[in-house]
Amino acid sequence: MADQARPRRRQARGERRMAEILSAAAEVFARTGYENATTNAIAAAAGVSPGSLYQFFPNKEAIAQALADRFVADMRTAHQEAFASVDFAAVDLDGLLDRIVDPIVAFNLANPGFKALFARPDMPAELAAAARPIQAALLGRVESIFEARAPELSAAERERTAGVCIRIFQAMVPMVIAAEGGERDAALAELKKVLRGYLAPVIG
Amino acid sequence: MADQARPRRRQARGERRMAEILSAAAEVFARTGYENATTNAIAAAAGVSPGSLYQFFPNKEAIAQALADRFVADMRTAHQEAFASVDFAAVDLDGLLDRIVDPIVAFNLANPGFKALFARPDMPAELAAAARPIQAALLGRVESIFEARAPELSAAERERTAGVCIRIFQAMVPMVIAAEGGERDAALAELKKVLRGYLAPVIG
């Protein structure tokens, strides 16, 4: 009953190990996907025994959960930077797209494990829950742009439009990442073209 | 070696069983995803013993493969109907979108197992191979529209534009399917809005 098992006091060494294990997990998840990633493989990739791994994480899902938390934190700052650098009212649509799309694409490019964890259709409920706050925050930010640029939109329209933008983004980022060099620039330009075509009638 | 194991002669009963097993597999895949679907669960859902299942399919992947083939065949006819009913040169962009988007969305709505098999990021290579022909065919059809309506496009631009359209489609169909009633109509309208905004500059 309420076997709360007070969290053990970590040493600096332990904190380092946890970070190493998470990095190894990100790499293994990115390479093999969530289901096919074995905890022993993660431990091996981190240069650690299975037993040690389980001193820091109670089970496989907790690893994914902690990794999700780390991604969410990183992504939040990436988003904050992206949205903070823009005066929504002053800049034109093309400028807006450049300032917001580029850094978020860059984040996804730098964190290949991110998609392997969150792009899965049969994601454990807890992982989905971890991803939700970042999704909600992103949605809110996009909505706030529309609020400033297209105040005539109803709340429902605003939310729907923002949701569609994010959806488009998530669909096309893999395309951008998969492309190489000049191809990638073309794909990125195409992503912006789609968003521009969709948004031009809404926020001139 | 080349232990070709000539294919056994099926009875009518056997053909029926195979179809039943595939339908059961579609249902189980749709409900639990590919990895979490157990062959015993598929057999049970089909009202068949595990041993019987393995008289028709050598392994789990072969079941998915055969199901993929069935989906591909069904989808091919759905696409054929969708594209055959339109005179690309005569109709305007809105009409074009209505005539093509609606039936393909309807197909996805009627085949919920389809996505569970093909929307997976860590799809076995053989499954991806089974999906490729249908993707290629769809790409070709979309390209042929552009060829008729925007002959000034280079081959590379044409292919890229068609690929983006399909990508957008695949990203937004789940949104349409997840929505209910009026919400669904709104989502469908939004899908067309995205495509229209993207394509209007290309094929007036």
Added chain:
DNA sequence: CGAATATACGAGCGTTCGCTCGTGTTTTGC
């Protein structure tokens, strides 16, 4: 120093799951 706790190891337990095998029943072909 010594006790308490954190970290580390890796063999292997328990369970799940894809798949097999021995056996029995139905259908086909002659």
Added chain:
DNA sequence: GCAAAACACGAGCGAACGCTCGTATATTCG
């Protein structure tokens, strides 16, 4: 009618994998 082949059953094998446990070393604290 009778053999051969297809169909059907379900207990359970073997391997994979998440995770544990006994044990040993390192670190902290008084």
